Amino acid sequence: MTTATASHDDHGHHGPAKGIMRWVLTTNHKDIGTLYLWFAFTMLLTGGVMALIVRTELFQPGMQLIEPEFYNQMTTMHGLIMVFGAIMPAFVGLANWMVPLMIGAPDMALPRMNNWSFWILPFAFGMLLFTLFTEAGAPNFGWTFYAPLSTTYAPSSVTYFIFGVHMMGISSIMGAINIIVTILNLRAPGMTLMKMPLFVWTWFITAYLLVAVMPVLAGVVTMMLMDIHFGTSFFDAAGGGDPVLFQHVFWFFGHPEVYIMILPAFGIVSQIIPTFARKPLFGYASMVYATSSIAFLSFIVWAHHMFTVGMPLQTELFFMYATMLIAIPTGVKVFNWVSTMFRGSMTFETPMLFALAFVVLFTIGGFSGLMLAIAPADFQYHDTYFVVAHFHYVLVPGALFGIIAGVYYWLPKWTGNYYNEKLGKFHFWMSFIGVNVTFFPMHFVGLAGMPRRIPDYALQFADFNAIATVGAFIFGFSQLIFLFILIKTIRGGEKATDQVWEGAEGLEWTIPSPAPYHTFAEAPHVK
């Protein structure tokens, strides 16, 4: 085996190819991971600009900057781009980079499919974004695209939107299959399932969720396509169809989708906290079981997004109780993270700061989630800014902070250089302040009665909206600091050791920094 590997390396054509074709043709998991991450970052900035347009219009009452029609396009595109273009591809990028390194695999199991999974995405989003420049305008029916607003009453760009969603779905399903196959088949000898790092575990479960629900999303957009172009009436009451059916099918996809966007972040945080607390993760097995429980429950809670559609009392009660149950495994995770810190020996490098902010702010988002689960109270919360505050707390300082923490944590391994710690901390504090100034006041205006998705609002909501807009600009521009740090670190900096962090443990820290183009050509043995 050793000799075979050595002679293999001697061919000398195993470094990256030169020029642009390296990135187009690559089947290397590290290259593809990098592509995913840069794509996600580009989409983050694109969706971020849209959010800032929305926030600028909402800075004061009255219509100032844009018209209501364009406002609706901005909120819709912001949601779609952040969910499908920024958060999900960023997690896939991290999985591509880190899953093979963490389980001691030489690459992903299906490298050519891996290339294709990525290269579908720029075309899907190119098609979605180009609709902004058409006469009919971009999709304007919200990222949840409820029928019949998105069918009978939709702009003609809806067909491009449907095609785009299909392409993203294909990409996600292929990516997920690749991750499942890699984890099941390419683990190093001795790496049993219950020895896998938690990031691998959470992605493993996430990948199953993706395979289960992305086809449901494809189904629902196909039904829309049929209604729009082929004369069916799935969602058209006038033809005997049912607009509420749309919401059931959409949220059967949509609720697991929100866990798809948070479970890998749980994994990242579960890697980072033990490293910087210099103490093993508390309750590893219960973390795995809790993640699995959350994934299972995610399939039976979807109608809590629909408490006001007029479901029967018994149905409401079932979905209320099932939703409340999610608090239990989620609570277990938070308690385990806190216990990991307890009596550790903590230091506070940038990844740890983002991870700690994740624990606190995600938990706040979890609290508002628990409040939303209480069906009677949800009649007051539903479709207000309270909901907007809730899901931004779990997705921005939740999912996004998880991703940023992961990037800082693994950046020295990828580039071979440490980032500038002072700048990293500056980025953290600006983001932390910005995110809270933006989203915390939204709880207040929501409770006070401000509906979501409105381009203009009554005067009593003015002050908190102005504050939120100031916060949004702080948060948005802070991400340019991140961009600067990334470029600076790629170009140079203090050389990273192989272990990178004093408390880091796992296979990815046994290889050199930067990680060579090919790693684990010979499988390591895990004791």
Added chain:
Amino acid sequence: MFSRAWQRLSSVVLGLVSAPAAMADWELNMPRGITEVSQSIYELHMLIFWICVWIGVVVFGVMFYSIFKHRKSKGAVASQFHESLGLELLWTAVPTVILIAMAVPATTVLIQMYDTTNSAVDIKITGHQWKWQYDYLGEDVGFFSNLSTTTDEIYNRTEKGENYLLEVDKHVVVPTGQKLRFLITSNDVIHAWWVPEIAVKKDAIPGYINESWALIPEGQEGLYRGQCAELCGVQHGFMPIVLEAVTADEYQAWLDDQRAGKIAEAAAALGDFSYDELMVEGAEVYARSCAGCHGTEGQGMGSVFPALAGSPIAINDMAGHIDIVLNGKAGTAMQSFSAQLSDVEIAAVITYERNAWGNDTGETVTPQMIIDAKK
């Protein structure tokens, strides 16, 4: 615009510094509301809120204690414990008990909210893009309710009124002390009818009739404002609700007024109207019912809402013009106005559209022509 923006920015900063003085403008919490149900919901909301705060204090307390005490810079040495079945069971069991304690009152309130039986007043509420229609079942009273905030206020050309975006031309009037049942549906896309003070929010869905109820206690007469809560298209933010609660006697008198008004309206349509009278009335109707889509100057909006200025229908085809206003146009956002507007109003607005913004046809459309067209 920018000076106004700076004013707002400075007022925000000042507001933060002197928060107690301006507390009225800094509404933080859900309203208690005026009905038994809305107050039960408020109590439930506060109960859950304090439970979350309490859990947060404990969890974040332990976390910040560790962050403060167990840091390397203070010489902390990491312990290596990483498992405890007892602890795991404890923090599975305790939240379960708390959740059951929360589920019990939540279930009680929800059962109460779903009891729509024995109502005294039934009001059918139909959502339209972008207005609400109210029909008092069995009373022969019904009308449309439109936003009454002017486009000048919305586009910052005049001072905004106190109830900016929360005011309508016709209030939905209800009696206090009687159980109200709302039957909620939609004519086009999904809307949601929401009045926070009575804690009623229900989706208005085409093909469905959803039910909800409220009982406003006597002594709570007043105006209660709400908004559409489900994204329903371009004017989603501009279809508010104003609920006017009056005593049972005043309610009966109001119903009689409405019926008398309808008869008077029908009689008026048979009278004579001059071109000038119709143009004045038409301009008002246009601003209220048409300008939202077709633009204040008949310029249209985007590719979805066509311009009326220079439109062939508004210049040449008078019969077609009357037909499209009366019956709407299938497959588009153009809806039927025959039930929304009186014959006089329809005649006036068509006259206005055929003579405003350079359409100068010089033609007058009389209410009699509308009555004939409806036959």
